[in-house]
Amino acid sequence: MSSVGHIEIQGLTLGFKNFGMVNAIVENISLSFSAGSFTSIIGPSGCGKSTLINAIGGHYKPITGHILLDGCEIKQPTADLGIVFQQHTLFPWKTVIENVRFGPIQRGIGKNDANEIASKYIEMVGLSGYEDYYPKMLSGGMQHRAEIARSLANKPAVLLMDEPFGALDAQMRTTLQDSLIKIWDETNVTIIFVTHDVEEAIYLSQKVVVMSRNGGKTNNIFDINEPFPRNKGEFLFSNNGRILKEKCMDALAI
Numbered sequence: 001m002s003s004v005g006h007i008e009i010q011g012l013t014l015g016f017k018n019f020g021m022v023n024a025i026v027e028n029i030s031l032s033f034s035a036g037s038f039t040s041i042i043g044p045s046g047c048g049k050s051t052l053i054n055a056i057g058g059h060y061k062p063i064t065g066h067i068l069l070d071g072c073e074i075k076q077p078t079a080d081l082g083i084v085f086q087q088h089t090l091f092p093w094k095t096v097i098e099n100v101r102f103g104p105i106q107r108g109i110g111k112n113d114a115n116e117i118a119s120k121y122i123e124m125v126g127l128s129g130y131e132d133y134y135p136k137m138l139s140g141g142m143q144h145r146a147e148i149a150r151s152l153a154n155k156p157a158v159l160l161m162d163e164p165f166g167a168l169d170a171q172m173r174t175t176l177q178d179s180l181i182k183i184w185d186e187t188n189v190t191i192i193f194v195t196h197d198v199e200e201a202i203y204l205s206q207k208v209v210v211m212s213r214n215g216g217k218t219n220n221i222f223d224i225n226e227p228f229p230r231n232k233g234e235f236l237f238s239n240n241g242r243i244l245k246e247k248c249m250d251a252l253a254i
């Protein structure tokens with residue numbers, strides 16, 4: 001079990017100012033993500049999933065309430081909070097290894113050590129041999145792998161993922177899902193994963209949080225008590241898998 005990466009959300013309200021008025025998106029939610037856990041967040045479009053994940057990443061300030069990482073208030077983005085988005089954010093003018101070692105070098109780590117760190121995570125995501133490729137020379141799935149390696153190279157306590165596999169075809173998605181579970185197992189990082197795909201949420205996570213249409217309420221939280229490693233096909237079509245899927249779909253319809 002990991003000792004770092006515990007996120008605690010207390011009475012959180014998030015919103016945006018429009019014409020001088022604050023429009024609350026997420027209202028008074030409280031949630032806990034234990035250190036080293038894997039949680040998925042699902043919910044209807046526009047309910048505030050991305051807003052919440054960005055706030056956990058230190059990009060939005062709460063209107064009220066608190067977001068704590070291991071007991072300390074999150075006030076700004078830090079290396080402890082890695083974020084992977086659906087859209088690619090790799091530097092196009094840098095190679096894979098230059099992208100991945102960027103964070104460590106920014107943190108003052110020497111080039112040789114940064115290369116070693118980068119190589120470790122490039123290998124972990126299955127991109128060995130592509131170190132000197134530029135992003136445009138990689139497929140969409142490979143770019144996602146490089147993004148994940150770049151986040152992991154900062155040794156974050158928490159990895160926040162906002163629909164990272166949303167734009168990929170089904171086969172690539174399954175491959176990356178399996179890679180992610182392996183990476184989670186190897187790193188013990190806390191993962192908070194936003195997705196539209198109920199099956200993806202159930203397959204990957206220990207817990208699924210369903211946000212509601214109004215005020216992003218999180219009253220429906222389902223524990224996925226299926227041991228890892230999971231067999232995707234078997235689990236999703238098992239009685240347990242089907243019941244969980246139905247429960248999530250019902251909660252989404254509220």
Ligand SMILES: Nc1ncnc2c1ncn2[C@@H]1O[C@H](COP(=O)(O)OP(=O)(O)OP(=O)(O)O)[C@@H](O)[C@H]1O
Binds near residue numbers: 017025043046050051
């Ligand atoms: N920068 C912003 N300024 C004003 N309103 C915003 C801003 N960002 C998001 N919103 C609004 O906040 C609400 C929630 O958006 P958010 O992107 O968090 O939803 P979501 O659940 O992630 O949606 P989707 O599933 O479609 O990605 C939306 O109504 C959106 O218009």
